[in-house]
Amino acid sequence: MGKIIVTRKVPDKFIEQLEAIDTVELWDDAYTPMPRDKFLKALSEATACFITLSEQIDEEALNAAPNLKIIANMAVGFDNIDVQLAHDHNIVVTNTPDVLTETTAELGVSLTLSVARRIVEAERYVQEGKWQSWSPYLLAGKDLYRAKVGIFGMGDIGKAVARRLKGFEANIMYHNRSRHSDAEEELGALYVSFDTLLKNSDFIICTAPLTEETKDKFDKQAFEKMKKEAIFINIGRGAVVDEEALIHALNEGQIWACGLDVLREEPINMANPLLKMKNAVIVPHIGSASIVTRDRMIQLCVDNIKLVLAGHEPLTPVRG
Numbered sequence: 184m185g186k187i188i189v190t191r192k193v194p195d196k197f198i199e200q201l202e203a204i205d206t207v208e209l210w211d212d213a214y215t216p217m218p219r220d221k222f223l224k225a226l227s228e229a230t231a232c233f234i235t236l237s238e239q240i241d242e243e244a245l246n247a248a249p250n251l252k253i254i255a256n257m258a259v260g261f262d263n264i265d266v267q268l269a270h271d272h273n274i275v276v277t278n279t280p281d282v283l284t285e286t287t288a289e290l291g292v293s294l295t296l297s298v299a300r301r302i303v304e305a306e307r308y309v310q311e312g313k314w315q316s317w318s319p320y321l322l323a324g325k326d327l328y329r330a331k332v333g334i335f336g337m338g339d340i341g342k343a344v345a346r347r348l349k350g351f352e353a354n355i356m357y358h359n360r361s362r363h364s365d366a367e368e369e370l371g372a373l374y375v376s377f378d379t380l381l382k383n384s385d386f387i388i389c390t391a392p393l394t395e396e397t398k399d400k401f402d403k404q405a406f407e408k409m410k411k412e413a414i415f416i417n418i419g420r421g422a423v424v425d426e427e428a429l430i431h432a433l434n435e436g437q438i439w440a441c442g443l444d445v446l447r448e449e450p451i452n453m454a455n456p457l458l459k460m461k462n463a464v465i466v467p468h469i470g471s472a473s474i475v476t477r478d479r480m481i482q483l484c485v486d487n488i489k490l491v492l493a494g495h496e497p498l499t500p501v502r503g
């Protein structure tokens with residue numbers, strides 16, 4: 184017998200399934216992460232842990248977990264985990280792909296439209312009592328219709344975004360470390376170099392995970408190459424963007440606006456200059472946050488834990 188750690192409060196219906204197999208140590212708070220010292224202590228007796236992106240699984244955590252068999256990450260991304268080291272410790276790592284793809288793509292398109300049509304700014308305008316008359320260019324924005332859209336990162340989420348953009352008759356180009364003939368054939372997406380994507384896109388939508396290759400990919404030079412009218416959207420990971428370079432680009436009018444679901448520092452530091460910019464829309468990492476999808480992600484973590492503790496292969500292992 185060991186212990187199953189769950190680092191955030193999730194509905195009882197999920198906890199009950201885990202309690203049927205072992206003792207559960209639940210951090211009974213939905214909004215605050217489990218303190219690191221408590222987490223490390225709990226790991227000393229754990230056979231399984233259900234974590235969120237708030238937990239870092241590094242050498243210290245792995246050394247604290249002599250009996251751990253599975254780390255179930257409630258996210259598709261797993262840059263919070265040293266996967267190689269976990270595998271060296273014979274620990275299975277799982278994530279939650281597929282179940283969140285469509286929901287995350289919907290957020291990507293919502294954010295793109297919100298920035299393009301200045302929805303947040305317009306809502307504030309009304310709330311602040313500024314709506315005194317109609318005016319020809321009042322809060323005029325950009326069309327997504329037939330725009331040139333560059334998708335950086337053509338994985339499942341990138342493709343799901345591209346599928347939706349077809350409805351806007353957008354001209355889609357993409358850059359990815361490998362080519363995807365399905366996206367090219369089914370979605371008419373054109374594979375281009377990173378430089379071409381930067382120079383030719385009216386909208387750039389980043390859906391890329393954080394890896395050695397993508398870290399700081401959108402740097403000063405990248406923003407300088409973009410169109411002055413470009414809109415930059417990030418639903419991948421914050422550290423793919425050099426935030427200072429982005430702030431500079433917005434301040435200098437090198438690009439038109441941005442929409443971010445992910446930031447380098449999460450939760451955002453309230454002193455972050457992006458918060459004062461009218462042409463930056465920031466949402467708190469809610470890409471996969473629909474009720475149904477969050478239920479599915481939690482259930483997938485629970486299923487993976489059940490399988491691994493019973494000696495089976497998990498449904499969605501992260502391969503090293």
Ligand code: GLV
Nearest residue numbers: 257258259260471
């Ligand atoms: C969210 O960012 C995820 O990786 O699922």
